[in-house]
Amino acid sequence: MPEVLLDGDWSDNPWLSPPDVVVFADDFARPDGSIIGQHTPIGDLVWTKYVGGSDPGSDVVIRSGSAGPTIASSNLLVMGLVDAGTADGILIATFNAGEGNTANFLPFRFIDGSNFLQMTVISGNWVLRKRTGGTYTILVATGVPKAPGDVFTITLRGNSVIVAINGEERVNILEPDHATATRHGIGSLPTPGNADPSSTWRDISLTIPGSWS
Secondary structure (H helix, E strand, O other), X not given: OOOOOOOOOHHHOOOOOOOOEEEEEEOOOOOOEEOOOOEOOEOOOEEXXXXXXXXXXXXXXXXXXXXXXXXXXXXXXXXXXXXXXXXXXXXXXXXXXXXXXXXXXXXEEEEEOOEEEEEEEEOOEEEEEEXXXXXXXXXXXXXXXXXXXXXXXXXXXXXXXXXXXXXXXXXXXXXXXXXXXXXXXXXXXXXOOOOOOOEOEEEEEEEXXXXXX
């Protein structure tokens, strides 16, 4: 029977896994204003912006009274993204329902506006969808209706994509497209005419389990 060490750090004990590494985390607890160019509180990574068209007023902002960032745009695809430097990890995010808007989504493994994966809402229910070469394809329709407080746990490792919603596994597939893309974030396609359509995500984080080392 091997000797079990009860003290010291993990490196002293070959039977223990290294600690988990939180690559980035953000709870959006900030004063009002754009998050673009700001750093994540954990990981110190910079938020950047993608806008699917010409709209200089588009932004990802914190507004008084919102429980998360709001996408400010007339009707264009807008994302706030962090380059995590890794395509793999466990992405966790909490949804905050936008008023009257079904087009909130969680983009991950983002290459550019024509190539990424996303959890999004179609006909009121969450689906896993990919965009490759500008074409959208539904990979899995979960049948789970969107609701405020939905928690997503997305495990990304190589081609494997596993998605749990509120602790229940809903997706478990192999998807080779965009498997090395390292940007992840939040997004929305606001409904035209809706003044504050898309306060979308309360928090987001990416963690690499120590057991993966």
